[in-house]
Amino acid sequence: MIRAVVVDIEGTTSPTRSVREDLYGYTRERLPNWLAENSSTAAEPVLAATRELTGRADADPAEVAEILRTWLDSDVKAEPLKTAQGLICAEGFRGGALHGEFFPDVPPALTAWHAAGFALYVYSSGSVRNQQDWFAFARGGSLSELISGYFDLTTAGGKRESSSYTTIAGAIGLPAERILFLSDHPDELDAAVAANWRVVGLARLGEPNPPRPPHRWVDTFADIDPTDRGGMVFEARYRRGS
Template identity: 50%
Template sequence: MTVTPSADVVVLDIEGTTSEAGFILGDLYDFARPRLEEALGRESLRAARADAIAETGLPADATDTEVADALRALMATDVKSTPLKTIQGVIWAEGFAAGEITSQFFDDVPPRLRSWADQGLRIAVYSSGSVASQQPWFRHAPQGDLSTLVEAWFDTVNAGGKKDASSYATIAEALGVAPARALFLTDHPEEVAAARAAGWQTVALDRAGEPWAGAAFEGPVVHTFDEIELGR
């Protein structure tokens, strides 16, 4: 089924939408786990460390190892924790820069993004992963640097939770676009509902093998970006 939305800006989720959730929960999580203690000792991450302690209910004098163990427990159940995502983002950005890790995109995604950019459509990203991890994820794509196609980056720090309609209002305002002219692509039914409640257009990605495959979605549903003929 082909859908033909008309929008001024398309906003992308990452996990399960542009990229395999299993790659993120596997390779990237495996890279971050043993590096948490060292990261938690950095002065630049003191605020994220304090937030992690508060979120996990640890005592204020918890050791780096205790905090790291609590964060690894969150990772085991894929809890979308903002301090965890902040710390992971720093670790991953360094891994990307050093060539120790790479990103992954579904084959249908890069050609569509380049085509939309060539049409003059604006592209942004909104993910629970921190902006610090989003940018190298797109920059180090196996299909070439995709970060140059993206004009704005949003996460749960600068926009808010992805299941909250107010977050989409914040993003629309930041982009200077009317909600009705913004299109969100995501694989999560609750994110679809939140975006639509804020007046956005949505197209849900129902990709085989992904966590939300076969879910009940509001609005249009496709299986790949090839089924989206986006116009203005």
């Protein structure tokens, strides 16, 4: 029986476009000044980690900004970039320039699952700070009170590695088979299944990741019932061949 539901953000709870255009755009514009102005404080670990990853020990803040911008444009899931993005965007969320954008079926489903007693968690490549702000400053009202915890690359590991899901299950304190994972990415679903999680794929109109067997796929949270045999769905319209 499912006891916890873990959700991805980009392409699953929220449009990919809103993440990449809003968060990425806000970060890209502000990276150079933020690194230069905070090089001895908040930006120091970001500078150090980027220099280490690239082998460019002498890179100044301007050079690091260009490296991070290149990673951002290529959607590289690098920890120093995600850390910088979380810190930079925190100001945007609090100032009203940024909001968490969600598909319309997501808030009512999360609210209903929470009311039914399911523990809800978020696992995204974005930093925990970004995730918390995304839910706390959701357009239409905060959703953060529904969420029991957040996981990212630093706290759990890569999303295509089965060991990351084992780590999350240990942190949640539940057997793997009692956790349901929702994501739009087939490789992430594969990794979760390898760790004995239950999974359902989201294949939303206009999103970039096509569905792939053997997973069940739906296009809305409204088609997911976590109480039904551990995360079975009412219909699987996106199975190949259907």
